[in-house]
Amino acid sequence: xxxxxxxxxxxxxxxxxxxxxxxxxxxxxxxxxxxxxxxxxxxxxxxxxxxxxxxxxxxxxxxxxxxxxxxxxxxxxxxxxxxxxxxxxxxxxxxxxxxxxxxxxxxxxxxxxxxxxxxxxxxxxxxxxxxxxxxxxxxxxxxxxxxxxxxxxxxxxxxxxxxxxxxxxxxxxxxxxxxxxxxxxxxxxxxxxxxxxxxxxxxxxxxxxxxxxxxxxxxxxxxxxxxxxxxxxxxxxxxxxxxxxxxxxxxxxxxxxxxxxxxxxxxxxxxxxxxxxxxxxxxxxxxxxxxxxx
Amino acid sequence: xxxxxxxxxxxxxxxxxxxxxxxxxxxxxxxxxxxxxxxxxxxxxxxxxxxxxxxxxxxxxxxxxxxxxxxxxxxxxxxxxxxxxxxxxxxxxxxxxxxxxxxxxxxxxxxxxxxxxxxxxxxxxxxxxxxxxxxxxxxxxxxxxxxxxxxxxxxxxxxxxxxxxxxxxxxxxxxxxxxxxxxxxxxxxxxxxxxxxxxxxxxxxxxxxxxxxxxxxxxxxxxxxxxxxxxxxxx
Numbered sequence: 001x002x003x004x005x006x007x008x009x010x011x012x013x014x015x016x017x018x019x020x021x022x023x024x025x026x027x028x029x030x031x032x033x034x035x036x037x038x039x040x041x042x043x044x045x046x047x048x049x050x051x052x053x054x055x056x057x058x059x060x061x062x063x064x065x066x067x068x069x070x071x072x073x074x075x076x077x078x079x080x081x082x083x084x085x086x087x088x089x090x091x092x093x094x095x096x097x098x099x100x101x102x103x104x105x106x107x108x109x110x111x112x113x114x115x116x117x118x119x120x121x122x123x124x125x126x127x128x129x130x131x132x133x134x135x136x137x138x139x140x141x142x143x144x145x146x147x148x149x150x151x152x153x154x155x156x157x158x159x160x161x162x163x164x165x166x167x168x169x170x171x172x173x174x175x176x177x178x179x180x181x182x183x184x185x186x187x188x189x190x191x192x193x194x195x196x197x198x199x200x201x202x203x204x205x206x207x208x209x210x211x212x213x214x215x216x217x218x219x220x221x222x223x224x225x226x227x228x229x230x231x232x233x234x235x236x237x238x239x240x241x242x243x244x245x246x247x248x249x250x251x252x253x254x255x256x257x258x259x260x261x262x263x264x265x266x267x268x269x270x271x272x273x274x275x276x277x278x279x280x281x282x283x284x285x286x287x288x289x290x291x292x293x294x
Numbered sequence: 295x296x297x298x299x300x301x302x303x304x305x306x307x308x309x310x311x312x313x314x315x316x317x318x319x320x321x322x323x324x325x326x327x328x329x330x331x332x333x334x335x336x337x338x339x340x341x342x343x344x345x346x347x348x349x350x351x352x353x354x355x356x357x358x359x360x361x362x363x364x365x366x367x368x369x370x371x372x373x374x375x376x377x378x379x380x381x382x383x384x385x386x387x388x389x390x391x392x393x394x395x396x397x398x399x400x401x402x403x404x405x406x407x408x409x410x411x412x413x414x415x416x417x418x419x420x421x422x423x424x425x426x427x428x429x430x431x432x433x434x435x436x437x438x439x440x441x442x443x444x445x446x447x448x449x450x451x452x453x454x455x456x457x458x459x460x461x462x463x464x465x466x467x468x469x470x471x472x473x474x475x476x477x478x479x480x481x482x483x484x485x486x487x488x489x490x491x492x493x494x495x496x497x498x499x500x501x502x503x504x505x506x507x508x509x510x511x512x513x514x515x516x517x518x519x520x521x522x523x524x525x526x527x528x529x
Binding site: 061168169170172174175176177179180181182183184185186187188240 | 302342343346363364365367368369373374376380381382383384385389392393394395411443
């Protein structure tokens with residue numbers, strides 16, 4: 001028991017980074033464009049299946065799936081925005097319209113995965129050597145460490161892009177006030193196209209990390225990740241990239257520690273109870289107020 | 295410079311703008327007044343591209359800008375402010391300025407221009423503060439500095455002095471006069487007739503989406519239609 005709690009906390013922290021990554025990719029589109037991408041989880045799962053295909057069929061390392069998933073799914077995002085993004089944003093109820101549109105996209109992606117990979121749950125066959133590392137009495141699976149390392153290496157890059165580049169600042173500006181951005185000369189349509197492609201690409205990379213961390217995934221797992229993504233960004237504060245990371249961490253720690261002390265079935269319940277508590281106490285979310293203060 | 299002819303806009307059965315026509319020349323400030331719901335902000339939204347009129351023409355230097363995206367209208371030199379300032383609250387004061395495209399080729403020149411714009415409105419000390427830390431009046435000055443960044447030819451001010459401290463108002467008015475000297479055309483929406491009379495040689499009074507009266511401050515003050523519909527009593 002002496003090392004169990006630190007082990008759980010360490011593994012929860014790894015999960016938290018990945019949940020945060022999931023939320024980060026979602027908040028770029030939802031926060032900035034008010035497009036509720038209900039297919040986000042299915043894009044994540046598509047990333048997991050790309051990893052599966054590359055490792056099982058071609059024997060590549062899962063790391064090789066990162067650029068492939070990013071590229072393929074960015075192109076999908078680009079195409080979908082070209083087809084519907086502008087119309088959805090200009091509709092009177094962009095959230096409702098996008099909700100319905102992406103529900104359809106979600107069904108199409110999961111049906112396509114079902115068609116190609118069948119209904120069975122899959123896992124990647126690739127094994128890192130050694131299987132796990134031990135230090136200070138803590139034991140971490142190698143694959144989880146790789147997933148966390150990739151996420152921790154990518155997060156600073158994403159934050160640099162969001163907080164230091166003009167495009168990133170403009171994207172955050174879109175989260176804060178779209179009209180103001182338009183009247184200072186920024187082409188919001190082009191910016192949205194860019195954001196949409198990046199969001200889809202990052203969701204695909206999240207899928208690669210999830211394939212490394214979780215034992216299995218199936219074409220039906222998408223909605224679980226969509227819900228998880230929305231929980232994380234609401235918990236952290238809509239439109240706040242930092243909040244997405246904080247939300248992911250809080251949710252994972254709550255879920256894992258509750259599972260340890262109260263049993264497997266209570267983990268998710270506790271996570272959602274924390275969400276409700278945060279909404280009651282801080283409706284803007286954990287970090288929402290920092291960027292949204294009225 | 296800016297020519298508006300026969301512009302109309304409806305929201306369902308409500309006619310927000312009825313055949314509005316007006317011209318503004320370089321270096322001229324035209325005042326726009328009217329009660330709430332008269333159509334002033336809708337007209338500004340149509341000019342800057344946030345709304346598309348149902349009919350009519352809006353020409354900037356002879357080019358019709360109706361249907362043009364707001365960022366393109368902005369790039370042509372049309373800037374505007376809002377009644378409730380629309381800053382990027384989670385960005386710093388300086389970032390609020392440099393986020394906009396500008397004529398400066400490199401980042402340093404752009405940052406330098408942004409610092410100069412902030413200095414003009416006395417916000418340079420707060421360059422590193424977040425926009426949400428500013429008071430309402432300072433947020434309006436931030437919008438003004440953002441306008442300066444886009445080198446405007448035409449500026450649409452929507453209630454710039456509402457809720458502003460008198461010291462900040464004076465600074466704002468000085469900047470407005472400086473813009474006029476630089477031949478910027480200004481359309482100024484203001485509820486306070488006294489301020490409009492001081493700043494504009496020509497006043498347009500809107501009522502129920504149409505133009506009720508147009509003329510010099512002296513003509514407007516004594517126009518019976520305006521007195522009846524807007525002022526209530528002769529000034």
